Amino acid sequence: xxxxxxxxxxxxGEIAVRILRACYDEGLETVLAVSAADxxxxxxxxxxxxxxxxxxxxxxxxxxxxxxxxxxxxxDCDALHPGYGFLSERPELAEACAENGIRFVGxxxxxxRRSGDKASARDLARDLGVSxxxxxxxxxxxxxxxxxxxxxxxxxxxxxxGGGGGRGMRLVEDPNDLAxxxxxxxGEAAQAFGDGRVFIERYVRRARHVExxxxxxxxxxxxxxxxxxxxxxxxxxxxVEEAPxxxxxxxLTADILSAATRIIGALEYEGAxxxxxxxxxxxxxxxxxxxxxxxxxxxxxxxxVTGRDIVREQLRIAAGxxxxxxxxxxxxxxxxxxxxxxxxRPERDFMPSPGTLTKWATPVGTDIRVETACYPGWTVGPDxxxxxxxxxxxxxxxxxxxxxxxxxxxxxxxxxxSTTVPFALDVLADPAFVSGDIHTRWLEEQFxxxxxxxxxxx
Amino acid sequence: MEMNPETIKxxxxxxxxxxxxxxxxxxxxxxxxxxRDGTTTSPAPDPVQHPPDPPPPPQAAAAPPVQSPRPSPPxxxxxxxxxxxxPEGTAIESPSVGLFWRAPAPGAPPFVEVGARVAxxxxxxxxxxxxxxxxxxxxxxxxxxxxxxENGEAVEYGQPLVFVVPxx
Numbered sequence: 250x251x252x253x254x255x256x257x258x259x260x261x262g263e264i265a266v267r268i269l270r271a272c273y274d275e276g277l278e279t280v281l282a283v284s285a286a287d288x289x290x291x292x293x294x295x296x297x298x299x300x301x302x303x304x305x306x307x308x309x310x311x312x313x314x315x316x317x318x319x320x321x322x323x324x325d326c327d328a329l330h331p332g333y334g335f336l337s338e339r340p341e342l343a344e345a346c347a348e349n350g351i352r353f354v355g356x357x358x359x360x361x362r363r364s365g366d367k368a369s370a371r372d373l374a375r376d377l378g379v380s381x382x383x384x385x386x387x388x389x390x391x392x393x394x395x396x397x398x399x400x401x402x403x404x405x406x407x408x409x410x411g412g413g414g415g416r417g418m419r420l421v422e423d424p425n426d427l428a429x430x431x432x433x434x435x436g437e438a439a440q441a442f443g444d445g446r447v448f449i450e451r452y453v454r455r456a457r458h459v460e461x462x463x464x465x466x467x468x469x470x471x472x473x474x475x476x477x478x479x480x481x482x483x484x485x486x487x488x489v490e491e492a493p494x495x496x497x498x499x500x501l502t503a504d505i506l507s508a509a510t511r512i513i514g515a516l517e518y519e520g521a522x523x524x525x526x527x528x529x530x531x532x533x534x535x536x537x538x539x540x541x542x543x544x545x546x547x548x549x550x551x552x553x554v555t556g557r558d559i560v561r562e563q564l565r566i567a568a569g570x571x572x573x574x575x576x577x578x579x580x581x582x583x584x585x586x587x588x589x590x591x592x593x594r595p596e597r598d599f600m601p602s603p604g605t606l607t608k609w610a611t612p613v614g615t616d617i618r619v620e621t622a623c624y625p626g627w628t629v630g631p632d633x634x635x636x637x638x639x640x641x642x643x644x645x646x647x648x649x650x651x652x653x654x655x656x657x658x659x660x661x662x663x664x665x666x667s668t669t670v671p672f673a674l675d676v677l678a679d680p681a682f683v684s685g686d687i688h689t690r691w692l693e694e695q696f697x698x699x700x701x702x703x704x705x706x707x
Numbered sequence: 708m709e710m711n712p713e714t715i716k717x718x719x720x721x722x723x724x725x726x727x728x729x730x731x732x733x734x735x736x737x738x739x740x741x742x743r744d745g746t747t748t749s750p751a752p753d754p755v756q757h758p759p760d761p762p763p764p765p766q767a768a769a770a771p772p773v774q775s776p777r778p779s780p781p782x783x784x785x786x787x788x789x790x791x792x793x794p795e796g797t798a799i800e801s802p803s804v805g806l807f808w809r810a811p812a813p814g815a816p817p818f819v820e821v822g823a824r825v826a827x828x829x830x831x832x833x834x835x836x837x838x839x840x841x842x843x844x845x846x847x848x849x850x851x852x853x854x855x856x857e858n859g860e861a862v863e864y865g866q867p868l869v870f871v872v873p874x875x
Contacts, residue, residue: 284864
């Protein structure tokens with residue numbers, strides 16, 4: 250076990266800044282790998298050093314394992330934090346780090362493969378007695394797909410075994426559409442993840458997305474930091490996340506937390522992991538969905554209610570240290586809500602709105618966190634995703650957290666790009682959201698069709 | 708007045724007796740940059756051929772000590788003053804982060820030397836990215852005027868590796 254000294258941050262945007270801050274807290278030196286488009290980014294200014302690894306195109310920069318590892322090696326880093334997205338769940342990166350004597354801040358390549366392959370993760374969960382809902386193993390032929398469809402019934406969901414984010418996913422309502430959807434999902438999965446394998450699961454009409462934050466160290470400690478609710482989604486992209494999850498019966502809560510720690514505990518896993526579950530609101534039942542073997546975008550809501558720093562714990566674990574707390578030390582205080590603020594125009598089907606920020610000021614407070622890499626003058630370019638900031642508010646209960654989040658959003662000063670703030674303010678004021686009576690398709694099916702965008706500024 | 712050996716000599720003499728740490732002189736399109744300790748507080752820009760936003764040199768505060776990317780002062784230069792005239796010609800930039808190699812193999816003769824003629828598409832260097840050897844080729848036929856990077860040095864994407872003055 251050796252202490253870490255210098256960390257290469259292999260990501261960009263707000264999460265790069267978040268990881269740099271954890272490195273400050275841990276007293277670690279930092280190097281940020283940047284593309285040519287990010288040389289002036291906030292992270293590049295905050296890191297001890299920024300290394301330009303390639304052009305703006307992510308495939309030749311943030312998605313290139315060799316370049317990222319070369320940046321770590323040539324700058325004498327002894328650890329690499331991949332953040333989320335990009336290469337964070339690519340076993341090849343963990344492997345390349347290990348080969349070059351660099352600690353990967355995350356699980357081993359083997360643990361990542363075991364957890365990242367959705368079909369094998371579901372098999373593991375089933376073996377542990379965790380409910381996985383009705384679904385199939387890998388479906389290799391059209392005939393097999395039809396047999397599975399007849400068995401579990403329609404509507405059903407075809408999903409990629411090799412990745413997430415909605416890619417390689419198809420909803421099939423009618424058996425006649427199955428063959429085409431199966432081919433399309435497989436092709437899309439092959440393109441997105443280099444792995445065309447797909448499986449099928451039952452589609453729950455009124456589902457909540459609940460997930461459990463888990464941390465596991467090399468000393469056999471596996472703890473959870475409670476649950477989050479990420480039900481508010483659009484096209485499988487989360488927009489609002491909360492901790493704790495809302496309206497879960499006690500027994501269901503206990504079952505889900507126990508399932509998450511048992512699954513991660515069975516994987517010889519080191520690092521932060523999230524176990525995702527689908528909660529069937531109509532049946533009060535749950536099904537394990539998948540493991541995310543990395544830091545999550547929405548990790549701050551858990552940090553806000555537990556007072557624990559997940560990224561610092563990741564760095565401790567990567568150094569071979571034990572977690573700084575035990576399960577019985579974890580307590581929860583209040584409720585936290587995270588709102589993703591994107592440079593998009595909701596009134597035009599969430600079309601990206603790149604541009605230069607002529608004004609940017611954030612309403613940070615004791616109970617309000619703003620995770621961002623924006624600053625006045627920064628240009629939000631077309632090369633990457635449109636996330637500007639995560640506005641996270643904590644309150645003593647859910648209503649006060651919602652009120653504080655709305656108050657914070659009204660005080661976020663942005664000019665130069667269109668943002669999703671007016672949309673988010675309306676969502677947070679909607680009676681269904683306030684009462685918590687929503688499901689994963691509520692936004693698309695109930696809210697958006699009746700939403701009147703605020704007048705566009707002239 | 709133009710930049711010729713006489714004016715350069717006169718400027719260097721004036722610099723030597725001054726108490727300045729650094730000096731930059733521009734005459735027409737020529738620029739002379741001199742500093743006492745071989746480091747510069749500002750990059751030596753070429754007003755014509757450089758990219759608008761040259762990347763920083765590869766070593767900074769947090770970096771391990773690596774060889775200086777600056778050419779050693781010519782033997783004839785007075786004391787520590789190192790003439791740093793911006794190289795002439797087209798900058799051939801690194802295609803990636805990696806290690807800069809001037810020869811195809813250890814001990815082999817370099818691809819090019821300063822003063823050598825190169826053909827368009829001729830390999831002038833290699834940038835190694837985790838054992839992957841990326842050949843860096845000259846986009847033009849011409850004469851090599853400068854190789855501002857040491858063999859084996861760590862380089863970044865976009866960093867000028869070789870300068871070539873086009874011919875013909």
